[in-house]
Amino acid sequence: MTPVLEFENISRSYKIGVPVLDGVTFSMDEGEVVGLVGRNGAGKTTLLRIAMGMLVPHRGLLRVFGMSPIESPVEVKKRIGYVAEDQVLPPGSSIADLIGFHEYLFPQWDRGLERGLLDRFGLSRKVRIKGLSKGQARQVALLLAICHRPELLILDEPAGGLDPAARREFLEASIQLLNREGSAIIFSSHHMHDIERIGARIVLLDQGRVRLDMGLDRMREDVCVAMIPQAALRDVAALEQMPGCLGVREVYGDWHAVFDGDPEAVAAQLRGIGEVRCVRAPLEELFVELVGK
Amino acid sequence: MQILVNPADELPIYRQIMRQIQEAIAGGRLKPGQKLASHRDLAEQAVIAPLTVKKAYDELEALGFIETQRGLGTFVCAKPPRVNLNDQRAQVRDAARRLLAQAYLGGLGFEAVVKILKEADRELTSGRQKEAS
Numbered sequence: 001m002t003p004v005l006e007f008e009n010i011s012r013s014y015k016i017g018v019p020v021l022d023g024v025t026f027s028m029d030e031g032e033v034v035g036l037v038g039r040n041g042a043g044k045t046t047l048l049r050i051a052m053g054m055l056v057p058h059r060g061l062l063r064v065f066g067m068s069p070i071e072s073p074v075e076v077k078k079r080i081g082y083v084a085e086d087q088v089l090p091p092g093s094s095i096a097d098l099i100g101f102h103e104y105l106f107p108q109w110d111r112g113l114e115r116g117l118l119d120r121f122g123l124s125r126k127v128r129i130k131g132l133s134k135g136q137a138r139q140v141a142l143l144l145a146i147c148h149r150p151e152l153l154i155l156d157e158p159a160g161g162l163d164p165a166a167r168r169e170f171l172e173a174s175i176q177l178l179n180r181e182g183s184a185i186i187f188s189s190h191h192m193h194d195i196e197r198i199g200a201r202i203v204l205l206d207q208g209r210v211r212l213d214m215g216l217d218r219m220r221e222d223v224c225v226a227m228i229p230q231a232a233l234r235d236v237a238a239l240e241q242m243p244g245c246l247g248v249r250e251v252y253g254d255w256h257a258v259f260d261g262d263p264e265a266v267a268a269q270l271r272g273i274g275e276v277r278c279v280r281a282p283l284e285e286l287f288v289e290l291v292g293k
Numbered sequence: 294m295q296i297l298v299n300p301a302d303e304l305p306i307y308r309q310i311m312r313q314i315q316e317a318i319a320g321g322r323l324k325p326g327q328k329l330a331s332h333r334d335l336a337e338q339a340v341i342a343p344l345t346v347k348k349a350y351d352e353l354e355a356l357g358f359i360e361t362q363r364g365l366g367t368f369v370c371a372k373p374p375r376v377n378l379n380d381q382r383a384q385v386r387d388a389a390r391r392l393l394a395q396a397y398l399g400g401l402g403f404e405a406v407v408k409i410l411k412e413a414d415r416e417l418t419s420g421r422q423k424e425a426s
Contacts, residue, residue: 033342171340179333179343196300198342217348220305282301 002066003027004152004184005051010060011208012046020046022208023060028184030151035199035216036188037283039291042205044188045085048156051186052082064152078106081145081183083138085157091130095123095140099147106148113180114147117173135166142170146177153177155187159194167191171198192284202283206291212246216283224263224278225289228255232274242269247290258289294323294330296339306341310349318358318373320417329359329367 006027013019021043028034036044049055050062053069053076062068069076089098095118103109118125121139129137138158146153153174159167171194177183178198189195195202195216202219204212214223223246230253233239239248239257244266246258259266263278270276281289296313298306317323329335332350336343350367353359357374361367396406 031344033344168340172337175336175340175342179336193300196306197298197340200342200344217305217307221308280303282303284301 001030003063004030004032004065005186006061006063007047007051008061008063010047010050010057010062012043012050012055012057012059019208021050021057024205024208024210025060026203026210026213028152028186030184031178031182032184033178033198033200034184034186035195035202036186036205037190037192037195037202037287038188038205038211042291043208044205045156047205048154048186048188051154052080053077078108078148079151081148081150081153083141083145083155083158085160085188087138087141089129089137089140092128094126094128096125098129098140098144099125102144102147109148113149114143117143117147120173121169135162138162138166138170139173142173146173146183149177149181149183151181151183153183153185153187155185155189157188157190159189159191167194174198192282192287196283204287204290211290219283219286220280222260222262223280223286224259224261224266225281225285226255226257226259226266226270227251227277227279228257228270228273229253229275230255232276244269249289249292256289258286296335298339298341307345307349307352310335310339310346311353314349314353315358316417318369323369325369325371325373327369329369331366 007024010021010024011019012021024043024047036047038044046055050057051064051069053064053073056070064076065079067076099114117139121136121143123132123136123139129140132140142158145155155174159170162170174185175198178185185198187195187199199216201215202212203210212219228239230250233255236248236250236255239245239255242259244260246260248255248257250256259269259278261269263280267276267278270278294314294317296310298309300306302309304312314323314329323329329350330338332346333343335346339346350359350361354361354367357370359367360370393403393406396402396409401409
């Protein structure tokens with residue numbers, strides 16, 4: 001089976017010698033849901049724009065449905081839906097105008113899905129974009145991105161700036177799409193709870209590289225944070241080199257080390273050091289432990 | 294039946310679903326032979342990925358709590374399994390320790406905890422008692 005999306009050793013800089021992406025490699029299968037996480041500036045938006053063929057990588061190989069989005073832009077874009085982080089829809093257009101335009105671009109446009117989403121979001125086709133709230137404008141952007149029933153949906157921080165209820169409605173629509181079409185979704189977000197709800201796999205970007213690529217359930221069950229008093233262990237390098245250690249940071253006189261292993265096993269591994277506490281942690285905590293200062 | 298998930302919970306979401314369904318079966322709110330929501334419907338209702346629900350159902354099926362009948366849906370098994378008593382006892386003892394520690398820290402005495410346990414038992418089994426009467 002051809003992967004839906006393949007990044008192979010992708011690098012890209014905006015300034016010479018300052019890579020934003022530095023050798024990113026991973027791929028996604030049909031129907032897979034990937035949550036792309038990382039700090040601001042980690043390269044998430046750049047990577048998603050490369051996947052869309054909006055930016056050319058300086059190094060590496062990109063395949064979408066087995067094709068290059070640069071060489072076969074139409075073939076590829078027909079099968080993708082995309083909502084950008086700062087998507088600006090033309091303020092003077094009505095929702096009906098935008099739908100008409102997309103319907104013209106995408107012959108496979110699904111009117112039933114369109115009507116269902118308009119109803120669900122409580123939007124009228126006559127309203128102009130400038131008359132919409134921020135959340136409603138995002139809902140229109142999502143509607144435009146999914147009514148041609150894409151096989152791959154790329155969402156770049158889709159819920160940025162939305163209130164919790166609007167975010168939930170956005171997630172509901174995405175889940176409906178998953179249910180109906182089995183589309184693959186890659187979405188970047190800083191809302192870890194949203195990612196836990198619909199993501200199945202986490203790709204963590206850190207300084208332009210893939211720091212972690214792991215199933216969400218495994219991450220919740222088989223990754224833990226070990227808290228070790230610095231008095232018990234002076235040499236942080238020894239800790240970093242231990243098998244399974246994914247990263248260490250200092251927190252008020254303790255080392256916090258993220259380990260690939262369940263808490264009991266890791267506690268046993270570290271027993272020699274002294275008083276060590278190992279706990280499982282939700283995604284948000286793991287995120288902070290892995291990429292926080 | 295309503296499933297509520299909490300992404301901040303210690304358990305991954307598929308385990309939260311498993312636990313809530315197991316509790317509903319144990320408490321009699323889900324009865325042998327009763328039909329469960331399809332994994333697609335439950336995914337939409339709880340706003341979680343359909344694959345997550347499928348994973349929870351698959352694990353519950355492997356454990357013998359529910360069974361899928363092709364084309365008909367997923368049902369609670371006629372005889373849900375007895376859990377391994379030793380395992381179960383150790384887990385309950387752990388949970389009891391945590392419960393008591395929390396209660397004592399909060400200034401509640403042992404008798405107050407017993408009272409709370411009785412209330413919880415009534416809530417959990419109310420569906421079953423209604424059935425019996």
